[in-house]
Amino acid sequence: MKNTTTLSLSAIATSVAVLLSSNVLAEDEIQDMSDPLAVFTQAGLGYTDKGLNLKIGQTYDTGSDITMGMNIIEVKGIAGEAMGWNGRGADDSIDSLRYRNFTVDLTNGRGAQVDVNLGFDGPRGTQGSASYSFIQALPKMGPVNLYPLAGMGVAFGDSFDTDNAGALQAQDRWDIHGTFYVAGLYGKVEITDKIWLNYNPMYMGSVSGSDAYKANAFGIESGKILLHEAVVSYQINPRSNVRYYANWNENNRFETGDHRIEYNYQF
Incomplete structure (x- = not known):
């Protein structure tokens, strides 16, 4: 079953305009864009193998x-069929939405994050997740910074039941499928004052829910998965950078994972 949810480019533009026109907190100084705990008003545009991404x-x-x-809103997979490479864009509607709320305590380097994801083009219709996690900055070790993360989340979306023949049948409702944990870190290695590398592994596993969810929460029978993200970044000037992302896991090798190039600007 394929969800046919679409979002016009004009609707996306309207949402972005509303977000930008609301009260924006003026920055006292330019923030370090390489710091995962940095908080600043920003915009980003990404070109991916599944279409265009927009981030505010x-x-x-x-x-x-x-x-x-x-607050950060991302619209992913815009015009994927027309703009994506490798033929991976499913159609020209959007692929997914992501919303994050991020706070950081300036006295102890500890952040907290609400992360909500909603995907439209998967084999099981519209599916989403919402999680809450803590991030802690550790003391810098030479050119290396580490930011461990731990949190809990809930999975939800279109419901599927199994019929007498064992086949999945879509139901006309949304369900909370179960809960999961996430543990990992953001890692940064400074190469020069303009170039840095990131490696951000995340380990996720099901905690509660139906037997089907706990066994197949992340597309594999174990109900657990290790996600990999590698990033190469170049700071063009204090307010802008360009970044290359690669995401893969045990289901998808590096070559068949998700890839994107993203430009970011700090206001």
């Missing part, structure tokens, strides 16, 4: 002098 990040007043906050 906006800071907001947390009401505290020692914390900073930021």
